[in-house]
Amino acid sequence: MPQTYTHTFDTPVYKGSVTFNTGLFIDGQWVDPVDGGDRIDVVDPCTGKVITTVVAGTSKDVDIAVAAAEKAYKTSWGLKVPGVERGKLLGKLADLVEKHSDELAALEALNVGKHFHVAKMADIPLAVNALRYYAGWADKVHGKTIETTENKMAYTRHEPYGVVGAITPWNFPLGTVSFKIAPMLATGNVVILKPSEITPFTALYLASLINTAGFPPGTVNIINGYGNTVGEAISRHSSIRAIGFTGSTLTGRKILKASAESNLKKVTLELGGKSPTIVFDDADLEQAIKWASMGIFFNMGQACVAGSRIYVQEKIYDQFLQGFTKTAEVLAGATGGPFEPGVQHGPQVSNLQFERVMGYIKSGKSEGAKVLIGGERHGDTGYFIKPTVFTEAKPDMKIMQEEIFGPVCSVVKFKTEEEVTEWANNTTYGLAASILTENVARAIRMASNIEAGSISINSGPSAEPNVPFGGYKQSGIGRELGQYALDTYTQVKAVHINLGQKL
Template sequence: MPQTYTHNFDTPTYKGSVTFNTGLFIDGKWTDPVQGGDLIDILMYRLYTATGKVIVSIAGGTSKDVDVAVAAAERAYRTTWGLKVPGSERGRLLAKLADLIEQHADELAALEALNVGMPLLVNKYFVVPGTVSTFRYFAGWSDKIHGKTIEPSENKLAYTRHEPFGVCGAITPWNFPLGVVAAKLAPALATGNTVVLKPSEITPLTALFLADLIKEAGFPPGVVSIVNGYGHTVGDAISRHPSVMKITFTGSTLTGRKILKASADSNLKKVTLELGGKSPTIIFDDADFEQAIKWASMGVFFAAAGQTCTAGSRIYVQEGIYDRFLQAFAKVAESLAGATGNPFEAGVQHGPQISSTQLERVMGYINSGKAEGARVHSGGERIGNTGYFIKPTIFTEVTADMKIMQEEIFGPVCSIVKFKTEEEVTKWANNTTYGLAANVLTQNVSLAVRMAHNLEAGSIFVNSSQSPERQVPFGGFKQSGMGREMGQYGLDTYTQVKAVHINIGLQI
């Protein structure tokens, strides 16, 4: 039988206990894997040893468990959800789920900090409230999904319906597990789809906690199932399942390619992909200097130690303020290095990398930069010998063809480049296979608009960074993905349009 686990917190920023189930959540109940499955060790925020400290082991499913979950989702879609349930009722349940998340905000924030390593206060004041807002936003959309009436002639009437796909597969990443789960579940459920969710095998804890809140909110069994497991087993099975009609994925471009291929090899399921990025931050001479320092820092280092897909890791600074900017920005990086540590300690702003694998990957990029001739202006090394900490790192004297300028590092590493003209920096900024986001800092409105229009990215942040809104679509150009999440654009990816033609007078 599935087991529960209780973690007792006694920290400077949170004291209490959190309990969650460690099994699979399928058809409204907790269950063990059909064929034994995997036992997956979940590590505690990567602080203590070279390998991390195990919090708990959770059950990992197989393709057989995906089959069971998809069958339950199909049954629910055709009987107790989908077009059988009015949008107002779907919205009511989503709003109730948002209320329950808000009631358990402290527990969820602590659990996310425990598993991911982001500072507790970031989770408490940004991640969890953002999750609540996402569910409430899409709850409001649930009864406003409709088509159009079209009159081609006086003898004919046509109208369109926006209908759900049925069973959707959702595969979420390890860096912002709770927020991304909300970004996928909320619009899928609002539009009447059922969902089989695979959270990251590295950070599944808040998804498991959320399962009981979904049940408490009153969603019918099978509407949401959560199947823990590895990408090559559970993720692959969801991607290839003939009864999964749509899949939404956030993660690496490499895995996105595999999912797209699996769709082509199976049933041509519709695919939404939010993939990697190599975002530029462009700072002009006339920018508000102090704000530019803060936004550029937030753009690359943020609270997740650089582990964000929209990280502004290529920082272009106009020559008039370059030297001053470099000096001030290095001070910010050094102060973050001094504020590194346990996410439950007050004042901690910089946490660990998610795993030893990620630590080695980021250090590999740092060593590559050194080997290719880039200059380490600040950082460039681990912090201590235990835990997975890396100093916020600044490279200078880089060239566009260097590996650190072309590939996504997913760590606290950036390069600062001096530029002269708008035309020059636009060309450099677009010189990448990615196109997820870009940041432009200037007080010249005309310049800001021109740059926003000329940069090849799905989201342009003017005089800001890392500040998406749930009402606004989010997604990438080029190899940063396809489709959109958030806003009405994101909602539209969860429905298919049916055209109905009615003859009211045409005779043959």
């Protein structure tokens, strides 16, 4: 019988006990791996100490989960259940997530290291909104009738794939799980979910809410495990017809290759980014500094849309740099754990991520960029890195070309719109960009010319459940969120009806 884990929080910002199961969630039940399996250490990023362990599944467990999902799809979900009923269950799940927002926020904060209030006010509401948004879409998945001739009728059906896979990252665990499963379920698919082995807590807690909401057994199956075992099995399974992945470009390539070498499953990839933030000299300087700071330092820089390349027009460069540096200093002075009052900056999620980010800082220094502030570890416990600002960075440096995924940015001076447009597009990525200017014509022109899937004007990067999200170039394939996700997780069938044609 799988173990449960209870964590008691007795902190200034949250007090309470939260319990969740650490096993595999298959066919509506908690089970152990068929082979006994290893257990995965889940580490507190503030201390480096193990919080608890969760079981690690294998490909055999994926096989069992797929069989349960196939049965559910054929008997109690999919086209067997009207969209209005699917929507009601998604709505119930949204209500339950909202009802248990304190517990989910506490687990998210404990697991990721982000502050409790950020998790409660940002991460959990985003998940709730996504579930509610797609609850409303579940009975609105429509095809078309198409005029051909008077002797023929043609129409289309948008049908679910059946069993689909979802592999989610560690930076926004509950949010990305919701972004995946909500449109998958709304369109009638059944799901095999692998949450990140680094941050599985909220996905496991969500499983109990899925049962409480009344979803049929097998509709959602959650398999903890490593990418090279469970993730690989999902990517190659011949009965999984589509897969949605959020994570690194390197892993995205592996999933795409696995699809090509197995059953050519539909693959949607939301991958890395190297987003530019472009500040023109007519921007509201105070607001520009705040938005640029949020764009790179939010979630300790652990966001695919993080604005790690900040381009500032030469006339206001010195003023911007002065104010931006002060903002970084404030964050550095407000560094701490997720349940401490007044904390604004936390740790990286793991030792591996800490070492990776510190490696990029070392690279920037060695290639000749200048550290204006930060560039060091904070303290000697946990995985804290000081907010880091580079100047004098060149376009071909690693810190300007590769995704760092940490609180590290470069501030670069530019002269003209044409120049900064060329620089902004000079990466293999194209996920997001922020443009700060009071010139409306310039803002629209820049939004058209920047090669990225999501453009924010006079703000930092943002996400809304009803707005599509995805990347250009090596930042991904396909779109999530909005009505576009319905197309991502359905396949179109054309039906031709002969009304009088004779041979």
